[in-house]
Amino acid sequence: MGDRPPATRRDALRNRQLLSDKAREVFAEQGLDAPLDEIARRAGVGNATLYRHFPTRAALVDEVFRDALTETTAAGERARTAEDAWRGLTEYLQTVFVGLAADRGTNDLMTTNLEGVTALEAIHAHNRTTIDGLLRRGQEQGTVRADLTAEDLLLMLAALGRAVPALTSITSDAWLRPLTLLLDGLRARPATPPLPAPALTSAQLHEVLLNLGPHRRR
Numbered sequence: 410m411g412d413r414p415p416a417t418r419r420d421a422l423r424n425r426q427l428l429s430d431k432a433r434e435v436f437a438e439q440g441l442d443a444p445l446d447e448i449a450r451r452a453g454v455g456n457a458t459l460y461r462h463f464p465t466r467a468a469l470v471d472e473v474f475r476d477a478l479t480e481t482t483a484a485g486e487r488a489r490t491a492e493d494a495w496r497g498l499t500e501y502l503q504t505v506f507v508g509l510a511a512d513r514g515t516n517d518l519m520t521t522n523l524e525g526v527t528a529l530e531a532i533h534a535h536n537r538t539t540i541d542g543l544l545r546r547g548q549e550q551g552t553v554r555a556d557l558t559a560e561d562l563l564l565m566l567a568a569l570g571r572a573v574p575a576l577t578s579i580t581s582d583a584w585l586r587p588l589t590l591l592l593d594g595l596r597a598r599p600a601t602p603p604l605p606a607p608a609l610t611s612a613q614l615h616e617v618l619l620n621l622g623p624h625r626r627r
Contacts, residue, residue, distance in 0.1 A: 421462075424452070424454055424458055424462065425462045427452045427453070427454070428448060428449070428452045428454065428458075428459055428462055428463065428469070429469075429472050429473055430452075431448050431451040431452040432448045432469055432470075432472075432473045433473045433477070433514070434451065435447055435448050435451065436470070436473060436512075436513065436514030436517075437512045437513055437514050437515075438513060439513060440513040440514060440516065440517045440574075441466075441470055441513075441514055441517040441518070441521075441523060442517070445459060445466065445469070448469075465525065466523075467523060467524065467525035467526050468525075470514075470518075470523060470526050470528075470529070471525075471526045471527050471528050471529070473514070474514065474515075474518055474526075474528045474529070475527075475528045477515070477528075478508075478515065478518070478519075478528075478532050480504070480508070481504065481505060481508055481519070481532065481535075481536070482532065482535055484500075484501050484504040484505070485501060485535055485536065485538075485539035487500075487501075488500060488501035488539055488543060489539055489542055489543070491543075493550070493552075494543045494544075494546035494547040494549075494550055494552065494553070495547050495550070495552040495553065495596075497543055498540070498543040498544070498547060498553075498592075499592055501539060501540075501543070502566070502588065502592070503585075503588070505519065505536075505566075506570070506573065506584055506585075506588055509570050509573045509584070510573050510574075510576075510577050510581065510582075510584055513574055516570060516571075516573055516574060518532065519532070519536070519567075519570060520566070520567040520570035520571050520618070520621070521567070521571075521618050521619070521621050522615060522618040522619045524619070536563075537559055537563065537611075540559050540562055540563065541559040544557060544558075544559055544562065548597075551597055552596065552597055553595055553596065553597055554595060554596065554597045554598070554601055555597065556603055556604050557595055557604075558608040558609075560608050560609040560610065560611060560613075560614045561604075561608055561609070562595065563614060564609060564614060564617065565591055566591075567617075567618060567621060568621075569584070569587055569588060569591060571621065572584075572587075
C-alpha cells in the first residue's frame, strides 16, 4: 500500500490516459486536424487539463500514435525480405492503404508531415527505407523502371492517400483501382520514354508534405 501513488497522481494518470484514448478515437474519425476541444469534451475534462498534459497538438499526436503503426512497420520488415521485390512492394503498399482507409489519423500520419512528432518521423523514415530498398532491388531485377526514385513514389502515394477518405465514402475498397493503376506505371517496359523534369530531392519532398497536410505552413 505504501507504494500506491497519491490520489492526485492517480487522477492525473487517469486523465492523461483518458485524453489519449479519446484523442485516438477522434483522430481516427476526423484526422489530425480535429478540434482539441472535442477531445477534452469526450474525455470529460476541461481544456486546461488537456493542455497541462499535452501543451501542443504535436505532443498529443506523438503520445497517441507512438505504438499505433506497429503493423505497418512489421509489413515493411516482411517486404524487405521478399525474394521478389515487386511482389514485396505491392503487398506492402496494399497493407499501408488498408490502414489509410480504416483510420483518418493514420492517413494523415502516413501522407503528410507534422513537425515535432517523433513517432511520425520514425514511421516516415522506416517507410522511406522500405520503399527505397524495394525499388532498388526491383530495378536490379528488371521489374521497376530504372529512372524511378523513392521520392517519386512517396509523392504519388501521398497524393493518392489523401484521396482515400473520399474514395471510401463511395465504397470501402475504391482506393484499390487507382493504386493498381499507379503501381502499373512503375513497371519496367521496353522503350519506356524517360520521365520529364528532375525528381524531387528528399528535402523538397519533406516541404511538399508539410504544405499538403494538416496545419500546413501558411
